[in-house]
Amino acid sequence: MDSRHGKVRLKVEGDRLSNLPNDLIHKILSFIDVKYAIRTSALSSRWRYIWTSMPCLNFSSEGFHSLPEFSKFVTRVLSTRNNKTKVH
DSSP states (O other), X not given: OBTTTTBOOOOOOSOTTTTSXXXXXXXXXXXXXXXXXXXXXXXXXXXXXXXXGOSOOOOOOTTOSSHHHHHHHHHHHHHHSOTTSOOO
């Protein structure tokens, strides 16, 4: 217990998010733009390719300077992902 703040600190070992099943990680990532979901690949080796098998992709053109730039991004995402997974 941290007596300075009156809080109890628990020691948590390991990465609990990475231990979640892929389906649950996909569900969580489906709520954010695919651009940010792809950025989660930098979190750990477990997350590196998780975005490639997401069945629900949420694209937004916000943050892109032009429609051709956004189109190129969408094409790159769709061509790089795991094509064995159906997209909704």
